[in-house]
Amino acid sequence: MAGSETPLLNELEKGPWPSFVTEIKKMADKKPAARDLLGQLELSYKEKRGHWKHGGIVGVTGYGGGVIGRYSDSPDKFPGVAEFHTMRINQPSGWFYSTKALREICDIWEKYGSGLTNFHGSTGDIILLGAPTAHLQPAFDELSEHGYDLGGSGSDLRTPSCCAGPARCENACIDTLDICYAITMEFQDELHRPMWPYKFKIKVAGCANDCVAAIPRADFAIVGTWRDTLRIDQDGVREYAERGFDIQGQVVERCPTKALSYDPAAKQLSVRAEDCVRCVHCINKMPKAIRPGVERGATLLIGGKATILQTAFLSWVIVPFMKMEPPYTEVKELLRKIWEWWDEHGKMRERVGELIYRLGMRNFLRAVDLPAVPQMVFEPRANPYIFWWPEEIIRK
């Protein structure tokens, strides 16, 4: 496609950062969809507004989600994107790939789609951008043949995701990849056939750094932690000290609970275990000297979501510590109980966090059979609006 037709977009080929315009152009000669996408996008740039029609339901046999229907509002001008649906493909845990796998996907998308992708969507799926309705089923069939499946969309379980975890990180307190895979496999039906009040997202982070943004971005966050004491290697401490690293200023004073103390003469660091809240800051700063404890598991949090409707929520603690061992029965059962309660009480488009807000943690905890613990709150209630269960009332 001649650059002269997209003067505005061409501006975005300048500069050092790799350009998505260049990417679209790469496919524009081979793929009318890519060419017309460029044209329609140029129009959007000119008019400062989108040119996609509202919604549109498309899909593949046996699935209620996984494909986002998209139609141009100017199909005459841009016939290549008259139908430009997106397929969400469930990524492998931790976004690890063999080049073989990636090439397979590319080949399939060359055949059926625009040749454009997102690696990845912000929920974590592989996004195959733009195919006409008629190509969806054959594309899916071939993907399936090669071992790929659709991710979530609609009011279902969304594609779970996880950080690199034990595959590439010393902080990992849980096997994020395996947990993510096990949960994804266990709940294929929930993932593929929308049936809930709204979407439900699960993310698994190996430690409190939360490299996968589980707490802000998942309805259910699984975050690795430990229950004993972090491990300090005093030789490592000495190494940092001798390198001139400011242990007192950068580590000890930044410990949120002042759980650390440093003896500069002896070059020794010590921790008061009962005060450590496992924020991993000291580990981040001195990975050669400090490591998580050995009695490991996860903290489970619930309710995270973006701003619609009742503003964004961050997930909050519901289980301070759970052992995480295959087949992860405990967490799976908890998820089932949560969904059952949410499904029964949730209004349409009500995220689980919003439902808990509406009905109160007391009802949630009772329904899913979890004990209330102070770890669930920053601080207890300030108001005296306390509810009592019927059995607590004295009847004479």
Place this chain on the structure above:
Amino acid sequence: MAGSETPLLNELEKGPWPSFVTEIKKMADKKPAARDLLGQLELSYKEKRGHWKHGGIVGVTGYGGGVIGRYSDSPDKFPGVAEFHTMRINQPSGWFYSTKALREICDIWEKYGSGLTNFHGSTGDIILLGAPTAHLQPAFDELSEHGYDLGGSGSDLRTPSCCAGPARCENACIDTLDICYAITMEFQDELHRPMWPYKFKIKVAGCANDCVAAIPRADFAIVGTWRDTLRIDQDGVREYAERGFDIQGQVVERCPTKALSYDPAAKQLSVRAEDCVRCVHCINKMPKAIRPGVERGATLLIGGKATILQTAFLSWVIVPFMKMEPPYTEVKELLRKIWEWWDEHGKMRERVGELIYRLGMRNFLRAVDLPAVPQMVFEPRANPYIFWWPEEIIRK
């Protein structure tokens, strides 16, 4: 009254703290009201419930408030408290009294009431506890003759109150007594004739210690502060140091913004003025060495209230700094604007803070003509639910 009739209450005459039961008993022989109060109270202690009827509207000519009607639910058993109304008398600023004044009040209450009082009610009034309906007007007449007036009750301005301030405190940055008096006098009509959606309370504190609990307990809090730098007397600092006072630990490290630094060798304390938030902690700890600055005025806050309906609010900043000089025109005008807006938009029983919550600070600030400043918030909004004024919209 024979102690044998009140076995439960008698228990409350034991112990070192002065006993209210003893106080009631003191009047019981002279006053049937006090005697029957004791009787009814004993009954309450036995049955674990109150014995006053619900409400009852009584008053004195020309006033819509200032008297709380109260009727016994067992007038036959306790005729002395069949009618047991309370008069709220506006206290003098700062609760300072001459004994002459107190004796006058006692004499009047001996004549018309139960002889029982509260010094003071928790809004700040003198509470004259218990008089029959027929005595209210004559009691008021005589009080008025001696220079006393009623305080507030109902949906009106409540009796303003203030801390000891410049009368007895070196921290006072404003003349709390005079401001309290001036406001009370200016708004006599608002105080005495209920006409608003709900009550409105004003409290005046001389400094951030807020010894009158203005921020939690007043809809409108006036709190003294200064705009320049606090004053440090290094001789005073030396004195504390030499006395062995832990300046570093008790003062410098507790400064919320770490604005102070101490040189133990020179025994010198210094402050980074731009970081001082005038919390007065250092002044509290070292009153001989540190004093407020000299450019003084008040921070004004709005919205404080107890828990009904929408939970308790603490007042929040609406004017970071206002000079406070007689006749306090600026603050009076601001109050008028606030009331006008509240009166126009408030629902019945909606405190001004709740109204602002419902309609948004943007509408409040516009109505009362105050500029938005970051001092009004701990932190800006986290949601993108931003409203725009019609004039800000681009219309082509």
Place this chain on the structure above:
Amino acid sequence: MAKTDIGPPHYSQMLPPIIKENYGKWKYHEILRPGVLKHVSETGAELYTVRAGSPRLLAIDTIREICNLADKYCDGYLRFTSRYNIEFLLTNPANIDPLIEDLKKLGFPVGGTGPAITNMVHTQGWVHCHTPATDASGIVKAIMDELYDYFVSMKLPAKLRISLACCLNMCGAVHCSDIGLVGIHRTIPKIDHEWVPKQCEIPTVIASCPTFAIRPDPKRKSVQINEEKCMYCGNCYTMCPAMPIADPDNDGVAIFVGGKVSNARTAPKFSRLAIPWLPNNPPRWPEVVQAVKKLVDVYARNAREGERYGEWIDRIGWETFFKLAEIPFTEKHIDDFIFSVPTFRTTTNFRW
């Protein structure tokens, strides 16, 4: 007819000469001993204050006795504090001891200054109010007896302020107290369907409910309460006498901790739920008194010098507080009203 709108007497009539002369000129103060303050003026003048604890509910005869003392030692002036204590204002330090002796004879303790427990802000209770869920003066007396020693000494880590309100209206404004006690109900109002239409404005009653638990009952021209939504605040009863809520067996006291009023160091803080309910057990509420005592003791033992109750908890975390205080944490401690979400712990940073 009496004059109206004359307002209170001008404060200047109520100030002793030393205060008039040194008004706004105070330079610093010292606490000479529990209950005794010395304020020094820029002019060099010295004012001595003796603070005496008061039951607040005072017979006029007692006030007259107090006046006698003020006449004898203080040139006929005195004041009350924002927490009901009586302050005698002296110019002659030699009068301090005799005054304190005389106060002792009258049964008034001297103290409440500095790192101490001072008088409890409180309310009417069964003495005068129509909506209480508990008494006020009685519990206050019982608690102050128990904590008396903390009033007459200065041995706490910091000031400790206790307040009590006898119902959710919270006239004691206990919501920002180091320890706040609130009378609460635990059962829903009993609706008198005959009287509701006669005595109450239905829309007002409906609007009075914070949790929208009340709906109209058009058939009976009355209202209905959704039991699951009612948290027994009693506000509907305030608006409608035909919905009494008192229940002797189930009414009682909830205890909140960690609030503060001052801006010193940290912003004012709300008190937060420690103990959801203790029974009304007059005349001396032993369960409540012991709970408060224990709450004071655990603070006294564990907080650092200068740390208010809530500042101490901020440092150690609520999870540690509940452990140290040996109070079970329940779902009741978790907020479920409008501003609940910001209180939920949205981090893995916590102690075990």
Place this chain on the structure above:
Amino acid sequence: MAKTDIGPPHYSQMLPPIIKENYGKWKYHEILRPGVLKHVSETGAELYTVRAGSPRLLAIDTIREICNLADKYCDGYLRFTSRYNIEFLLTNPANIDPLIEDLKKLGFPVGGTGPAITNMVHTQGWVHCHTPATDASGIVKAIMDELYDYFVSMKLPAKLRISLACCLNMCGAVHCSDIGLVGIHRTIPKIDHEWVPKQCEIPTVIASCPTFAIRPDPKRKSVQINEEKCMYCGNCYTMCPAMPIADPDNDGVAIFVGGKVSNARTAPKFSRLAIPWLPNNPPRWPEVVQAVKKLVDVYARNAREGERYGEWIDRIGWETFFKLAEIPFTEKHIDDFIFSVPTFRTTTNFRW
């Protein structure tokens, strides 16, 4: 027919041998230089990672080129990060430089590690979505060009994460970013009363409005919007195509700052409003780019080592932030939605 519900390929198929062997055994890591990590295993094995920036929107031909490099240097394995970057996993450190050379030729920058700016999380914008208030990829490209230097170096006080969502649905989940950009509308939806009854479920539309601005219009079997209550979130449009809200002149971008995701030191934090609106000015959004640049610079200049954006603001206070950043504070910065009250400053403790 194709198999359904087979799920994703098992991750073990996707891991290079060195990772399989050292799975769960990593001991520590070092950042060798911007974009290059070294992980050391308990077994002594060393894994090198080279991180390359990606536009996220990738042509299959580009993916194939990336695969070529992974075949050449990494035994045929690679991964993507949670922020769209490409990570090459090497066992031989001698391959690092050649790989980086090859990446340069393909136009991929190496960096994004440590105290740097990494890739922007973002969304579809005009490329694929139907509800955007701004584009996504275009602004991201313009911003990353401007901040390129911060990607390929490690000279910031700490990690700085920028995200963008093209409408209030916030698919980019920008709400906890050091700098978060959100496409916003500023005018109310235009109701097509002919189509509303045909295309939309009225009760659903009414329920979709966070501020209860929508009420039924029974006459027209449509809905009405209360202008004063509408804050242009577009959620009704999501539910009802007959209520389009896009407005080229008034749509634009709001910028939030100070959020974070990690629990390191401090709990995760929401980003908070810095700049309420900047216009959509394609192709390169100069106003937005300059604003972000300035926000980065003021942080880079003023924050202390190790301080995230929000931690820096916590220390200096928002009042100082607005001064330093030279951003006017307006009533728009003051929250007026459900959880507003806890954000109001209920203390006199503030800076001038």
